[in-house]
Amino acid sequence: MKNRIQELRREKKIRQEDLAEAVGVTRQTIISLENGKYNASLVLAHKLARYFDRQIEDIFLFEEE
Amino acid sequence: MWLNQLFTDEPVDFERRCRTRIKVGMGIAFLGLLSLAVMVLFCSQKLTVLYPESEGRDFFATFYGSLGAGLMAGGIVSAIKNVRYLKDPALKKRQKVAETDERNRLLGLRCWAYAGYTMFLLLYVGILVSGFVSRTAAMVLLTVTGVYALVLMLFRIFLNRVM
Numbered sequence: 001m002k003n004r005i006q007e008l009r010r011e012k013k014i015r016q017e018d019l020a021e022a023v024g025v026t027r028q029t030i031i032s033l034e035n036g037k038y039n040a041s042l043v044l045a046h047k048l049a050r051y052f053d054r055q056i057e058d059i060f061l062f063e064e065e
Numbered sequence: 066m067w068l069n070q071l072f073t074d075e076p077v078d079f080e081r082r083c084r085t086r087i088k089v090g091m092g093i094a095f096l097g098l099l100s101l102a103v104m105v106l107f108c109s110q111k112l113t114v115l116y117p118e119s120e121g122r123d124f125f126a127t128f129y130g131s132l133g134a135g136l137m138a139g140g141i142v143s144a145i146k147n148v149r150y151l152k153d154p155a156l157k158k159r160q161k162v163a164e165t166d167e168r169n170r171l172l173g174l175r176c177w178a179y180a181g182y183t184m185f186l187l188l189y190v191g192i193l194v195s196g197f198v199s200r201t202a203a204m205v206l207l208t209v210t211g212v213y214a215l216v217l218m219l220f221r222i223f224l225n226r227v228m
Contacts, residue, residue, distance in 0.1 A: 021162075029168040041167050 002061040006034040008052045023047040079161040083147040090144030097136030104129035185213065 009019055009030075016030045023044060032038035040048065040060070049056045106112045107125050114125060150157045163169060188210045195202040 024162060024165070026162055026166045026169065029166055032168060038168050044167055 001039050002036060002063065003033060003040075004059050004061070005030070005048065008054070008059065009034075012052070019051070022051050077161075077165045079157070079164065080151065082164070083150050083157075086147040087144045090140040090142075090147065092140070094137045094140030094144070097133045097138075097140060100129050100133030100136060102133075104133060181217075185210070188213065 005019075009016070016027050016034075020027045020030045024047070025044065029038065033040055045056050045060060049059055052059060103112065104126055107114075107129070150160050188206055191206045192203055192210065195206055
């Protein structure tokens, strides 16, 4: 699943460390999310959506196979 | 329930986890001390083994001595680390994030799963090879594999009910 985390983070001009701290995960998790190596859980997706003040579907782009 | 911690979306009470680890660490250190005491008793001829003592003497002292020292060191180190987490707020915060991070938790579970698959495969290879070397070894490995498969099946049934 693709996501716009890196794009939104850059828009907000924040570092990966700051985003990680805000949503309670490690920086490595943010890196993996941005690289598309890891898919966030529903809880983390909600936290990220709240942090960026967006809907989940604006951040995570669901693609049917 | 304790097993709930296996689910990556379950919240973790980090302080409670640290306190539990301190107790477990001290328990493990005590077991290590017990093992050392057994070694000392054996070396001072107050205990004996069920096989020819000439074969067992060196093994017994080395095995129980190393086991005891290892358990004591591991238990004490674990307890000290967790006391430090509870006393130092910055360290506690960093460690809490590292331990409750959902990717880290998933990684941990996957490591267990892959280690399990590998162990099963190794046991199978061990059974095939040991049949040519020692019947006792083959039977022990076969029993371990059987118990392993049984535990796996029981967890499958249990988890199927709770999730």
